[in-house]
Amino acid sequence: MNLSGWMLRLEGGDGRRHPFFDDILFGIRARADAGNVDILLLTGASSQVSGEPTRYLDLCRRHGAEGIILGAFVPEEPELASLASSGFPCVAIDTQLIGPRVGFVTSDNVSGAAAAVRHLIELGRKRIAYVGGWGSEPAHIDRRLGYESALDESGLELREEYVVLGGWLHQQAHALTHQLLALAEPPDAIFCASDVMAIGAMLAIEEAGLRIPEDVALVGFDDSDYATMTVPSLTSVRQDRVGLGAAAVEAMLRVLDHPDSSPPSSVLPVELIVRESSARDLATGANASLKTPGERAEQAAIPSRLGIEESAQRLSAAAVYRLLGRTPGSPPKRPDEPPANVLRQEWRPEKRRLVALAIDTAPDQSFRHAFFDELFYRIRAHAHAQDIDLLVFTTIGTTSGVPFPPFLKLCRRHRADGLVIVSLAPEEPSVAEVASSDLPCATLDVDLLSDRIAFVMSDNVGGGVNVVRHLIETGHRRIAFIGGRGNERPTVDRHFGYQSELARWGLPHPEEYVAMANWLPRRAYEATQRFLALPEPPDAVFCASDVMAIGAMAAIAEAGLRIPEDVAVVGFDDIDYSRLVTPALTTVRQNQAKLAKGLIEAMINLLEHAGEPPTVSVIPIELVVRGSSVRE
Numbered sequence: 001m002n003l004s005g006w007m008l009r010l011e012g013g014d015g016r017r018h019p020f021f022d023d024i025l026f027g028i029r030a031r032a033d034a035g036n037v038d039i040l041l042l043t044g045a046s047s048q049v050s051g052e053p054t055r056y057l058d059l060c061r062r063h064g065a066e067g068i069i070l071g072a073f074v075p076e077e078p079e080l081a082s083l084a085s086s087g088f089p090c091v092a093i094d095t096q097l098i099g100p101r102v103g104f105v106t107s108d109n110v111s112g113a114a115a116a117v118r119h120l121i122e123l124g125r126k127r128i129a130y131v132g133g134w135g136s137e138p139a140h141i142d143r144r145l146g147y148e149s150a151l152d153e154s155g156l157e158l159r160e161e162y163v164v165l166g167g168w169l170h171q172q173a174h175a176l177t178h179q180l181l182a183l184a185e186p187p188d189a190i191f192c193a194s195d196v197m198a199i200g201a202m203l204a205i206e207e208a209g210l211r212i213p214e215d216v217a218l219v220g221f222d223d224s225d226y227a228t229m230t231v232p233s234l235t236s237v238r239q240d241r242v243g244l245g246a247a248a249v250e251a252m253l254r255v256l257d258h259p260d261s262s263p264p265s266s267v268l269p270v271e272l273i274v275r276e277s278s279a280r281d282l283a284t285g286a287n288a289s290l291k292t293p294g295e296r297a298e299q300a301a302i303p304s305r306l307g308i309e310e311s312a313q314r315l316s317a318a319a320v321y322r323l324l325g326r327t328p329g330s331p332p333k334r335p336d337e338p339p340a341n342v343l344r345q346e347w348r349p350e351k352r353r354l355v356a357l358a359i360d361t362a363p364d365q366s367f368r369h370a371f372f373d374e375l376f377y378r379i380r381a382h383a384h385a386q387d388i389d390l391l392v393f394t395t396i397g398t399t400s401g402v403p404f405p406p407f408l409k410l411c412r413r414h415r416a417d418g419l420v421i422v423s424l425a426p427e428e429p430s431v432a433e434v435a436s437s438d439l440p441c442a443t444l445d446v447d448l449l450s451d452r453i454a455f456v457m458s459d460n461v462g463g464g465v466n467v468v469r470h471l472i473e474t475g476h477r478r479i480a481f482i483g484g485r486g487n488e489r490p491t492v493d494r495h496f497g498y499q500s501e502l503a504r505w506g507l508p509h510p511e512e513y514v515a516m517a518n519w520l521p522r523r524a525y526e527a528t529q530r531f532l533a534l535p536e537p538p539d540a541v542f543c544a545s546d547v548m549a550i551g552a553m554a555a556i557a558e559a560g561l562r563i564p565e566d567v568a569v570v571g572f573d574d575i576d577y578s579r580l581v582t583p584a585l586t587t588v589r590q591n592q593a594k595l596a597k598g599l600i601e602a603m604i605n606l607l608e609h610a611g612e613p614p615t616v617s618v619i620p621i622e623l624v625v626r627g628s629s630v631r632e
Contacts, residue, residue, distance in 0.1 A: 017377045019196060019224040020241060021072050024093060027245020028069065033394040035253060038410065040065045040391055043384040044352065046077050054079055057088055059389070063354055063414045067252045070095055075136055089255045091248045094139045103251035103263040105244055109139055112237035112270035113146025116191050116219045119272060121154050123279055125189035125217055129162040129180050131173050131201060132193045143193045143221060162187055166197045170324050174200035181208045188216060195220035195227050195236055199324060202230065202277070202317040218277040231314045232276030239270045353388045355603055356411050359422040360397040370547055371573045372422065378596035379420070386600055391416050396424070404430040408437055418603050421446050425488060440606035442599045445489045454602035454614035456595060459621045460490050463588040464497020466623045467570045471540045472505055474630055476568055480531050480538035482548050484519040491516070494544045494572060513538055521551030528555035539567060546571035546578045546587055553581060553628065568629040583627030594619045
């Protein structure tokens with residue numbers, strides 16, 4: 001993914017998750033996991049951004065990559081033409097390339113845009129503006145084509161002053177929408193080529209004192225999380241972002257397995273989702289779809305079954321705009337703008353390091369953007385800041401009983417300089433053998449002893465102590481505990497903190513109040529059902545992760561009990577979902593930014609100061625009190 005430095009900012013200790021391309025990356029990881037394909041994630045920006053040669057092909061060959069998937073590139077990127085003509089297997093996402101072994105994957109952008117504009121026309125809108133990306137990008141070109149074709153088929157005039165380019169940024173879309181609204185005859189509807197730009201447009205409409213959709217209707221594209229987060233909710237064209245990533249890996253495997261066949265091209269269907277920003281009376285469920293009835297089946301997402309409501313945490317356009325943040329420094333250049341000295345970054349491929357990453361994020365996890373996925377984004381951001389590329393191992397924890405990949409062997413094969421291991425069982429053979437090697441290694445929550453292994457962890461014991469103290473101080477005396485896996489460091493330490501604080505207060509902790517749920521919400525749900533069936537059920541439940549806490553909350557609610565009046569619930573991690581449940585979840589906040597930074601800094605210290613002892617870092621935690629433990 002060609003994510004520029006401004007997309008991977010570290011101000012305030014935070015790493016940014018891109019709302020579109022990181023979903024594609026998840027799809028790549030998921031399909032790679034299913035196909036025993038490891039991923040070499042090149043974190044450096046392209047020469048179009050950095051002004052320096054990137055030589056992606058040389059990097060891929062140096063580390064034994066068999067093909068390259070290109071995402072977030074503009075057609076003017078100087079390196080694309082040489083890649084396409086080289087014969088090296090390539091698959092481009094939303095970037096049209098011509099070459100002997102180049103596949104192509106995209107969404108049906110033309111039909112999606114046309115459906116959005118037809119929807120606005122059917123609602124009686126006649127003056128429809130378009131806010132696009134950059135002029136030469138295929139996604140923008142196709143969405144503009146769909147916009148123009150829908151106007152033409154309806155006999156509406158295409159007005160040039162209604163077509164503006166926002167560069168995919170909410171700030172620029174915000175400013176351009178103000179310009180549109182200042183026209184002598186302003187638009188009565190706006191179609192934005194991305195949800196992010198639509199948020200900027202929404203704020204500008206509200207600042208102008210206009211109503212959405214009564215005065216100006218609004219439609220976006222992507223159906224990102226922001227579409228359901230805002231008030232009003234955003235009508236948007238849903239594209240299968242995860243499916244695009246999976247299709248890219250599938251196309252790559254076909255290119256590799258059938259070198260003499262024509263490279264595959266895939267165009268994925270899209271769907272228009274109608275919400276409040278275009279038609280309030282249709283916002284309760286009327287969807288205009290471009291799929292067949294069979295393709296339109298709703299996925300039964302576990303979070304919704306566990307009580308996460310789409311409208312639980314709705315935010316104003318201004319709040320979501322602030323959430324999107326500001327682009328630090330100069331905004332990204334137009335694709336046709338030559339690199340300027342102010343934007344030049346030294347990018348030396350021969351000096352880049354490669355660090356392998358072993359992290360248990362199986363693609364079928366119930367809560368896709370829970371703790372470890374967010375930690376992954378932050379590790380990537382800190383790796384980018386330190387000129388480190390990542391070798392992401394797959395098939396870790398995907399199938400029960402299947403051995404982990406041979407980490408050491410793979411590191412040597414791909415010439416990795418070091419290895420980061422995140423929350424894997426130390427008794428696994430692939431993990432244990434690292435301790436007897438000389439490979440620099442940084443671990444999170446993994447007990448491995450070696451003079452080449454650094455250790456990073458949160459204050460899990462202190463977190464458990466703080467939770468139990470809070471519950472006792474708020475009047476609870478029968479406190480249960482649900483852990484992950486009993487032999488793993490986070491569970492052991494959080495359980496120890498739970499036990500020690502109960503003992504300090506002279507309170508019992510009977511065995512029937514302790515359960516292990518393997519970090520799964522469904523098992524936590526079942527464990528809580530067993531707790532509630534006891535002759536003397538607990539009046540509070542402390543779960544060693546938020547996803548398990550949400551499972552516990554579902555069981556409590558199903559039993560007809562109130563949270564927190566009858567049973568209080570506290571989690572651990574402070575993932576996004578903790579603020580979306582009702583009531584919001586009290587939890588222990590782990591500082592993911594500092595954990596990621598600690599891992600990368602520990603790795604750099606091992607690489608640059610081989611004679612020094614490896615570092616040990618314990619990152620402070622914070623108890624965040626919300627409605628699940630204290631009545632608000």
